[in-house]
Amino acid sequence: MTDREWQTLLAVIRGEQLRPLPTAFIIDSPWLPNWAGHTILDYLSNGNIWFQAHQKALSTFPKTIFLPGFWSEYGLCTEPSAFGAVSSFEEDAFPFAKRLLPTIESVDTVEKPNPRTDGLLPLVIKRLKHAQPEIEKSGHKIRFAVARGPLNIASFLMGTSEFLMALKTDAARMHRFLKVITDFLVEWLAWQRECFPSIDGILVLDDLMGFVGKDDFVEFGLPYLKRVFAADVSLKFFHNDAPAKVCAPFLAEAGINLFNFGFQHTLNDMKEWTGGKITLLGNLPPRDVLAKGTPEQVRDETIILINQLKDRSRIILSAGGGMPPGTPTQNIAAFIKTVEEFTK
């Protein structure tokens, strides 16, 4: 991310109204490799390909911000791998982690991993370290420490259904489990910051937060999010594109100041639910419009999105979620151009 882009983010978070409104996209292995002409496995395994794909996106779309910017990741495998989960990689499919814990009781055996040595985490750091000179030569800096959130990690280790049910049937054990995971997350994010002192932001992705009701979110989500976002950084970015009405009023309390959510909620509603305190990133329907629509449809829907905004402060226009697989260049260009044209 360039200094100018970083300052743009901070300005919006401070509440400054920019014209035109900025745009930004979360980009990672579901979209970037294929768009850049590579298989997902080539992208994940080859640092050169990974770097060049990012460069290609940056040079093709110079007027938008890519988040978190040069994201070194292995999809949903990254954090579960540190706990010992088997990661599954195919040539051109999004990698995933296989369930590790066969029973609720086996949760008691989980130990806090060492982010410096365990799973794929050292590879995440190394890839970025190798690329850092070229990243900085191109005018960018590594600005974000990134991780999947505690409920997301727990669900991969235990199985989603088992984890969610255990919140109701075995609360004490789940708290112990989430404590171990959060202890690890705090260390992992701190290690990323130690490796790259230019980091001044945290991005945490956790869709599982959207599957629970208020009482469960307050008990099992909020305290752990608070710990993760307690770090002394300027930008605290949360992604949850599952239903977010329940968690929205609590995000500011968790320390979050930038939120990317799903298209099932409007920007106006989310602004109301978050009390206007948080910068919102969204929320064009990612698949049905941004990926599968024509450029004209993207333009039309983007104009509707802009015209519906009651308050343009603390808004960065984007997809309702990460950049979806298969999104073509012309659609992204149409979105960026339309926002520029209609919000200047």
Next chain:
Amino acid sequence: MQDLSPLHQAILNGDAKAAKAITEQALAAGVDPVKLVQENMVPAMSEVGQKFECNEYFVPELLLAARAMKAALELVRPLLVAGGIEPIGRVVIGTVKGDMHDIGKNLVSAMLEGGGFEVIDLGVNVPPDRFVAAVKEKNAKIVALSALLTTTMPSMKATIDAFKEAGIREQVKILIGGAPVTQRYADEIGADGYSDSAANAAGLARQVSS
């Protein structure tokens, strides 16, 4: 006549132990198993679905209720078979390849069983050829595909394509669902049906069966 409202309540509360115990007692007392399912279990799950729609229940509550109903159904199922009661249809269900999430699949599975279908659950991360093999082996007429990630939705199309390649696409109805799935996507990939909720899944399955 035995008061079976505790069974309804046990399912509503997600209490699998109680649901099983009450069902055991009811069956021992000679209650008609079909009545147990249709007049107690299915209405209970319907109410669970309504509570979900009203944001009173969320996914954990749904899953516990589904588990409670399944625990009760396990006792009833052999009696239905022994009594010569045929399932309305046979459904092969699974979460598609690359996707480890089982929420949708588990909920729909419970609703389909309660709705009178026999369900063959293939689990998660199911490759297309396993769906095809299961349909052939079990002579199922309905396939239900679940995906929770936009990145795994393409596996739904791949599964439909696998049925075409196997030459049996016309013999089955393929239904899809899951958080990122839309009717538009279902139309795009040639699915026979889409449900935006587990509660509607049994109704949709009945519709395509007729």
